[in-house]
Amino acid sequence: MAYRRSNFTLLEMVVALAVFAVAMTTIGMTLFAMQRSWRKITAEGISMQKIQLIDRIVDSAFRNAIPFHWKTDDNKEVMVFKGDSDSILLTYMHRIGRVEDGAIRFIHFYCKNNRLMAEYRRTPILPDQENIGKTDSEVLATGVDRIEFKYGDVSEKELIWYDSWDAAKMLNIPMAILMKVYWQDGRSEVWLRRTAGAGQYQSMGVRLKPIPQ
Numbered sequence: 041m042a043y044r045r046s047n048f049t050l051l052e053m054v055v056a057l058a059v060f061a062v063a064m065t066t067i068g069m070t071l072f073a074m075q076r077s078w079r080k081i082t083a084e085g086i087s088m089q090k091i092q093l094i095d096r097i098v099d100s101a102f103r104n105a106i107p108f109h110w111k112t113d114d115n116k117e118v119m120v121f122k123g124d125s126d127s128i129l130l131t132y133m134h135r136i137g138r139v140e141d142g143a144i145r146f147i148h149f150y151c152k153n154n155r156l157m158a159e160y161r162r163t164p165i166l167p168d169q170e171n172i173g174k175t176d177s178e179v180l181a182t183g184v185d186r187i188e189f190k191y192g193d194v195s196e197k198e199l200i201w202y203d204s205w206d207a208a209k210m211l212n213i214p215m216a217i218l219m220k221v222y223w224q225d226g227r228s229e230v231w232l233r234r235t236a237g238a239g240q241y242q243s244m245g246v247r248l249k250p251i252p253q
Contacts, residue, residue, distance in 0.1 A: 090181040091229060094221065097158055097180060101147050102217045102233035104132040107207075108144065110164045120146060120164045121213050123191050123205030127151075129165055130213065133236065149187070154224060156181040185222040192216035 108120045108131035122129040127150035134145040148159040159165070160176045191205040191214035205214050219231045 094156065094180050094229075095231065097178075098219060098231045098233065100134075101130065101132045101145075101149075102219075102231070103236060104134070105130045105213055105217070105235040106133055106144075107131075107213050108164070110166065112166060118166060119207040119211075119213075120166065121205070121207040123189060123202075123207075123214065123217075125189060125203045126187060128189050128217065128219075131164070149219070151184055151187045154182060154184050155179050156184045156187060156221065181221070183224045185224045187222070188220045190218040190220075192218065 105121075109117050110120055111117050120129070120131045127148065129146075129148045131144060131146055134143055146161045146163070146165045148165055150157055150159075156179070158178045158180055160178070165175075191202045192199055193202070193210070193212075193215050194200070199216075201218070202214070207213065213235055216232060216234050220228060221231075222228045
């Protein structure tokens with residue numbers, strides 16, 4: 041018996057290659073879409089971790105911020121609070137883990153080299169003075185373009201926002217602190233918290249009136 045040999049025609053070869061090219065293109069586009077989605081999910085996950093860390097620290101420090109006075113080496117009493125437009129230094133009540141740690145912490149928020157930093161001390165961080173002692177630093181987030189603070193207080197039943205806060209003149213800490221983080225990718229997030237030690241009518245027993253500017 042003789043078998044007849046069949047050969048592909050040129051047209052059949054072209055059609056087969058076209059089908060193969062379409063299939064490979066579809067697979068490639070699907071893989072690219074999956075990779076892009078994975079990158080997006082990963083980036084959003086990292087971003088969410090940053091936000092959660094900042095939220096935890098800010099919520100603890102701002103909500104529990106209190107007025108705290110300390111005497112300097114020249115026997116001058118100062119409030120351990122300094123609110124600038126791009127940084128903040130404050131005192132807050134800290135949950136006790138060990139008795140020797142104490143219930144009061146001092147923290148300084150600022151931005152350096154596109155990183156949101158937090159410095160902690162168990163002893164006062166005095167404004168505009170050299171502070172000697174152990175300081176623990178923590179990077180809260182990277183990829184930060186800048187940070188901005190505003191300080192809210194009530195005057196004659198009206199909430200007023202200040203770009204900076206001079207504790208020596210205001211005599212108290214602000215009633216509310218707003219922090220806005222600008223990211224390098226163009227996004228921004230805002231944190232707003234009411235402080236613990238600056239009620240409208242009293243602060244640690246008595247709410248003092250600001251010194252006239």
